[in-house]
Amino acid sequence: MIPFLVRRLLGAVPIVLGIATIVFFVLSLAPGDAASFFVSPNITPEVLEQMRRNMGLDQPVHIRYLRWMGSMLRGDFGISFSRNQPVRDIIAEILPNTLILAFCAVVLAFAAGILIGVFQAVRQNRFSDSSLSVVGLFFYSMPSFWLALMLILIFSLSARNLWDWPIWFPVSGMTSVDYPFMGPMEQLRDRVMHLVLPSVSLALVLAAGIARYMRGSMLEVIRQDYIRTARSKGLSEASVIFKHALRNGLIPIITLLGLYLPFLFSGAVLIETVFAWPGMGRLLVDAIFQRDYPVVMAGTFIFAVMVVVGNLIADVLYALVDPRIRYD
């Protein structure tokens, strides 16, 4: 097991380096450079030229590439132009917010997707199965940002202003304005309430896809001989489905974790923008509009690395769960 882990980790290293290379060359292909952030009528061309020299932008591409790789390996992402803060500090502060959101969304998506998929497989071709398939495909085809807006419209704006529901969800940021003045339990509740709509709108689209796979995977398992054996032993249907079938049905679903991560983070960029969630996605979008090069490069890189790490976790989980996988 340990050699397998080491090999997988070592295999990820060239991919991460390659990603850094792609990020560098894509952004250096673009017209304009990092100094364009400072262009304004108050800056003379001489000062701008000096800035270019200070940032090393007068060097040829290969020198800049080596420098960028060198400082990246040391964990130095430069200094953000717009915030005047080391990019590493900004990311360290903001990355957990995205991870919380992504984690909640993944848990929700897999819980809902697996439950719905199992239910559909058990009731194959009945009305409940086919109607859930249609509903699922409907959500699967939905742009997450639009779903988010519709959830805001229903569960926040209308619920509060039109229908006077007892519960409505806040839609902006991670905490309320009066968060520092709340008691500990109140604070926890406030945070959870702020998490609900963003993670639900991220999770629903994923859950629809997971349910589709889960249904297929369970249908294959249920047909197998050992399930018939379990039934003929007189086990209860619940025990057959959840103890015997589910375990094997879950195995292919683990690969989905790795496959869906890029979609999840793409969705997070939009969802964070909609909900003003202070995460990596919003940081990146803001940085792009402000032409804050160091943040864009670091943010793009971190996103890709998160996907690689997520894939690693999925691989390891897969190997742990499925004894048929050989480690060599």
Added chain:
Amino acid sequence: MSSTLWSTPVSAMTESSDRLLPGRAVLTFVLPGLSQLMRGRIASGGFVLLLWLGFAWIPIMRWERVTGAISGPWDHQLALITWILGVTMILLWSFLQERREKTFHTISTRSQWSLAWRAFGKSKVAVASAMTVVVFYLVALLAPFLAPFDPAAQGSLLTERMLAPSLLHPLGTDQFARDVLSRALYGARISLTIGFVAVSISMTIGTLLGATSGFLGGKVDAVVMRFVDMVISFPRLVLLIAIIAFFEPSIFLIVAVLGLTQWPQPTRLVRGEVLSLREREFIQAGRALGFSRARLILRHIIPNTLVPVIVAATLGIGDTIVLEAGLSFLGLGVQPPTASWGTMVADGRDNLLGAWWISTFPGLAIVFIVLSFNLAGDGLRDALDPRLRS
């Protein structure tokens, strides 16, 4: 692909139905589809009849625009060409259908494609979604004739701003007093063109690269696949906004970038297919005959990978449309005042409660077209896979 000729006798041999009365012959060209509808072919007959009524509605209600289109801007000319082609095709279809009823037998080929076509036709959901896709594309092409208002024209900001849906503005107006329906119709052009062109680009690259890499194997394969791994690791939206942000956003850039970031998926898919294909007898036979590698790849490998590629392309168009909408939503896609569904959803963001229709309807349009592409893709997969055909 063996295409054996079979002659199948058709029920039309009974004399009564095939002798066309003059009145029915006229009916064929006045209301095409009606006779099919009456014979019980509800889906195709009804669809053609509805399309025909839609086509007929255009010159009746929009006569000045149709006549003005000849010397008008290019999109009006394109709409006119679409209209003429559409009418011609419907009439031709109707004529051929009637003639087929009269002949004693039809000759149908039993190629793989015609078998698949028949299997596809059996799935009601797939047929309905394919029809929806056709209607969406027609709407996009004919938007200059269909739209009640100019999509970019602002009405009076005092009296016509954010009007609720009404007879005059069926989907309401937005915060600049523009008609939401007209904008949604024009927005269809952006989404559907970008989806189609970008997927064509990525599928072409992916098929060529995947086939070459899988067929050659060895170092080429290893390098290509590692590169695929890297590009797939980027959340696509992040990669897209990073690229687009530093260039000037334009439709061409977006199409190019969407197309150039999607190729890894088809590359993987095609490579997987090719790995098993290249060991098959017909490729060995080709090698023994001394065919060049280029000929083997282009003439013998790629045609056999087309089925999964077609399915992936159909599903990929849906993804691309959603992605383009996301970009436009962030303000990095199509630039205002050009209407696109993504920007329209973003327009309504600030007035969700007061004017829910601005965001809701364009979003629904996205959901329906993507849903149709996904269902059509599912239907295609079932129809094109001989193992799934009953």
